[in-house]
Amino acid sequence: MLVVTKFGGSSLSCATQFAKVKKIVESDAKRKIVVVSALGKRDATDTKITDLLYILHAHLKFGVPYDDIWEMIYSRFKAIKEELSLTYPIEDDLDSLFGMLSKSISEDFLVSRGEYLTAKLMSDYLGYHFVDAKDLICFNYDGKIDYALTEKKVKVAFSEFGILVVPGFYGAYPNGSVKLLSRGGSDVTGSILSKCLNVSMYENWTDVSGILAADPRIIKDPKAIKEITYEELRELSYMGANVLHEETVFPVQSLNIPINLKNTNDPEHPGTLIKNVCDDKENIITGLAGKKDFVSFNITKDHMSNEVGFLRKALTIFEKYSVSVEHIPSGIDTFSVVVPKSSIERCQYEIITELKNELGADVTIASDIALIAVVGRNMVNQSGICGSIFETLGKNKINVKLLAQGPSELNIIIGVSQKDYELSLQSLYKKLIK
Numbered sequence: 001m002l003v004v005t006k007f008g009g010s011s012l013s014c015a016t017q018f019a020k021v022k023k024i025v026e027s028d029a030k031r032k033i034v035v036v037s038a039l040g041k042r043d044a045t046d047t048k049i050t051d052l053l054y055i056l057h058a059h060l061k062f063g064v065p066y067d068d069i070w071e072m073i074y075s076r077f078k079a080i081k082e083e084l085s086l087t088y089p090i091e092d093d094l095d096s097l098f099g100m101l102s103k104s105i106s107e108d109f110l111v112s113r114g115e116y117l118t119a120k121l122m123s124d125y126l127g128y129h130f131v132d133a134k135d136l137i138c139f140n141y142d143g144k145i146d147y148a149l150t151e152k153k154v155k156v157a158f159s160e161f162g163i164l165v166v167p168g169f170y171g172a173y174p175n176g177s178v179k180l181l182s183r184g185g186s187d188v189t190g191s192i193l194s195k196c197l198n199v200s201m202y203e204n205w206t207d208v209s210g211i212l213a214a215d216p217r218i219i220k221d222p223k224a225i226k227e228i229t230y231e232e233l234r235e236l237s238y239m240g241a242n243v244l245h246e247e248t249v250f251p252v253q254s255l256n257i258p259i260n261l262k263n264t265n266d267p268e269h270p271g272t273l274i275k276n277v278c279d280d281k282e283n284i285i286t287g288l289a290g291k292k293d294f295v296s297f298n299i300t301k302d303h304m305s306n307e308v309g310f311l312r313k314a315l316t317i318f319e320k321y322s323v324s325v326e327h328i329p330s331g332i333d334t335f336s337v338v339v340p341k342s343s344i345e346r347c348q349y350e351i352i353t354e355l356k357n358e359l360g361a362d363v364t365i366a367s368d369i370a371l372i373a374v375v376g377r378n379m380v381n382q383s384g385i386c387g388s389i390f391e392t393l394g395k396n397k398i399n400v401k402l403l404a405q406g407p408s409e410l411n412i413i414i415g416v417s418q419k420d421y422e423l424s425l426q427s428l429y430k431k432l433i434k
């Protein structure tokens with residue numbers, strides 16, 4: 001049995017956090033592969049190493065003095081080395097990086113040093129072998145991961161060293177130059193390694209005890225979700241729940257490797273288990289999420305329902321302007337196309353004009369719409385959920401502007417006016433989850 005254990009930046013912000021990580025890793029012999037992010041924030045006012053490196057790159061690029069920023073980066077790594085009495089000569093790595101700083105240094109390379117140096121310190125501290133992600137995570141030149149080659153390299157490294165620390169967030173092109181994943185990508189590194197070694201569990205350690213059933217900025221102390229399916233997680237993340245990097249699930253899902261989200265500051269808490277099938281029938285609703293800033297194009301035309309191809313023609317106009325469509329609630333001679341506000345800022349009037357001229361439709365716009373997703377695998381074949389939703393919103397004098405439920409019955413999407421967003425979530429949480 002093998003476990004990939006990934007620690008996020010807040011679990012690695014200082015020597016005290018490093019000590020917690022060591023305790024966690026050493027408490028289970030299955031934790032043989034450790035993936036690290038770069039040193040994170042020590043408190044709310046602090047800056048992550050990754051962000052400092054991006055800022056450093058901008059200073060270099062525009063020829064702005066960067067001594068202060070460099071000093072901030074240098075001192076954070078040095079402090080951890082000293083406080084933990086490590087022997088790894090991190091100063092040499094830092095000095096050699098300093099020597100490479102120039103206008104033309106690759107941003108991906110420079111930023112990846114956050115994870116690289118953090119992993120160097122962690123490998124010394126744990127006594128695990130350091131393996132550079134550039135030698136494991138292989139990108140094709142089109143930016144896609146070459147899974148076959150990556151798997152081969154990961155297996156070789158694992159059989160050679162047995163216990164390893166790997167920096168997250170980057171890999172390399174075939175010519176060896178470093179390529180970053182997108183922000184938060186260390187989650188994906190952990191997931192790729194889990195897939196390559198077909199491990200029994202992928203653990204993702206952060207500073208919260210799992211996924212919360214609602215946004216804590218809106219709901220006070222929401223409860224943590226015990227178990228959630230990959231699909232439910234996808235729905236919640238897509239609708240704004242900020243949990244794992246969006247692409248984390250894909251590599252492990254096909255092999256049915258569970259992901260356990262855990263809290264480095266509360267390791268006894270079971271956290272959230274993410275897997276293909278969850279048997280737990282305790283809750284009908286797993287969680288709520290939501291996003292603001294949508295716009296609805298309400299398109300009406302007499303006898304539209306008899307006109308074959310009408311919907312396609314309308315959608316072609318949105319496609320032409322590269323606008324991604326979120327929902328299409330429909331009536332008999334009318335339907336709405338709901339899109340993110342940001343995607344039509346430049347082309348709203350062009351789209352309206354084309355819908356009118358080419359399709360002869362009446363078009364009105366409803367802006368400032370917020371969407372709320374009520375997500376739950378146990379909603380299938382359950383009656384009364386929509387009833388409760390309407391009753392709750394009605395009692396709070398909230399008007400439902402649109403409603404959508406997919407055939408899988410995994411979620412119900414409710415569109416409300418933006419001003420009613422917080423109250424909608426609060427009242428739904430109280431009724432459906434608390």
Ligand code: ASP
Pocket residue numbers: 008009037038048050051114168169182183184185186187
């Ligand atoms: N350090 C990177 C970031 O801040 C990657 C990660 O933490 O996953 O985005």
